[in-house]
Amino acid sequence: xxxxxxxxxxxxxxxxxxxxxxxxxxxxxxxxxxxxxxxxxxxxxxxxxxxxxxxxxxxxxxxxxxxxxxxxxxxxxxxxxxxxxxxxxxxxxxxxxxxxxxxxxxxxxxxxxxxxxxxxxxxxxxxxxxxxxxxxxxxxxxxxxxxxxxxxxxxxxxxxxxxxxxxxxxxxxxxxxxxxxxxxxxxxxx
Numbered sequence: 001x002x003x004x005x006x007x008x009x010x011x012x013x014x015x016x017x018x019x020x021x022x023x024x025x026x027x028x029x030x031x032x033x034x035x036x037x038x039x040x041x042x043x044x045x046x047x048x049x050x051x052x053x054x055x056x057x058x059x060x061x062x063x064x065x066x067x068x069x070x071x072x073x074x075x076x077x078x079x080x081x082x083x084x085x086x087x088x089x090x091x092x093x094x095x096x097x098x099x100x101x102x103x104x105x106x107x108x109x110x111x112x113x114x115x116x117x118x119x120x121x122x123x124x125x126x127x128x129x130x131x132x133x134x135x136x137x138x139x140x141x142x143x144x145x146x147x148x149x150x151x152x153x154x155x156x157x158x159x160x161x162x163x164x165x166x167x168x169x170x171x172x173x174x175x176x177x178x179x180x181x182x183x184x185x186x187x188x189x190x
Contacts, residue, residue, distance in 0.1 A: 027071050032061055035078055039085040045150050046089035047096070048135070056092050060085045079164040082157065086147075086165055137187050138180075145180040148173045 036057060043056035063084055064071075074080045138146060151162045152173065159173045166173070 028061070028065055028068060031064065031077055031081065035081050036061070038078070039081055042082055042085040042151070043089040043092075045153070046086070046093050052092060052096065053089070056085065056089045059092075060088050063088065076161070076164065079161045082151070082161065083165045086151070134184070134188075137184055141180055141183060145176050145183070148176040149180040152177050 039060050040053055040057045043060070044050065044053035047053050047056060060081065064081065071077070138149065141149065147166055148162055148168075151157050151165060152159065157165075159170045159177075162173045163170045
């Protein structure tokens with residue numbers, strides 16, 4: 001093989017590599033455009049903080065970018081992204097919990113932030129107290145019941161997607177969501 005043929009082959013390989021990289025960038029851009037809101041909502045459900053959810057969303061897409069070679073083999077990108085976002089948010093939540101426990105000490109003081117609305121203040125306070133109680137009850141559920149309930153609460157996630165995200169079957173998802181709702185209903189009626 002002479003020098004000209006080697007240069008032509010090298011140029012062809014570089015061109016193909018650039019096309020693959022450009023296609024990967026375009027795929028990533030499409031994923032961000034189509035699913036960034038869903039990824040944010042999953043992160044927010046776990047973290048309950050806008051800033052932390054935004055950071056988790058960025059970290060999710062950074063991980064996707066880092067493992068972009070796997071994009072071609074992913075059958076359902078939406079479920080794949082939700083699984084990554086779920087794990088990223090859980091990791092951040094565990095780190096937050098550790099930091100909070102060490103910085104809070106014995107303080108149990110909680111403040112309720114009210115948004116401006118047309119409703120009277122007492123209704124807003126009552127609504128925020130019910131929401132806070134529901135959040136506490138949900139967070140007190142065992143992880144195996146809480147995770148399917150939280151993920152299925154997203155309108156965009158069907159039982160099949162929740163099952164794929166958590167690595168369980170659809171029947172288990174439906175059963176766990178049903179049991180979690182029963183437990184919440186019983187505790188709320190007390």
